[in-house]
Amino acid sequence: MRRITSITALIIVSGLLVFGCQDYPEGPSVSLIPKADRVGNDWKVGEALDNGANVTADYSRYELDLTPGGAATLTAQYTLLGIAYDFVTNGTWAFVSDEKKISFDFANDQADGVYEILKLETNDMWLKEDGGTLELHFVQR
16 A cells, blocks of 8 residues: 555656646746745845846845735835935735736835746745836845
């Protein structure tokens, strides 16, 4: 009986690897960690692209703290017309569109948005603005 269980487990794992469970274009192919647990992390922007152009410097001081339960905090420091600003807003995040996208709803509505998930790993989360050209590659802080 033990041998049958081992063979069944091997067939299931092989099937997952052959047919794939890839939900996102950039991966991962298979993950045993639930999606909400992978989203729950303290993130910073590692790379930002706008229509393919590197705009990382514009987002280098953006941090996104997310919990697996759906809480979100966005912290940004930026300079506009020579004046430095600190920006912090709290809110929530949720999966939408069969967990292919993530929606952010912050107290400051200007920070709200929906993003297509391109990659979702424990240390990397790539998001593309839904209907836009901005792509943010978050890395674990």
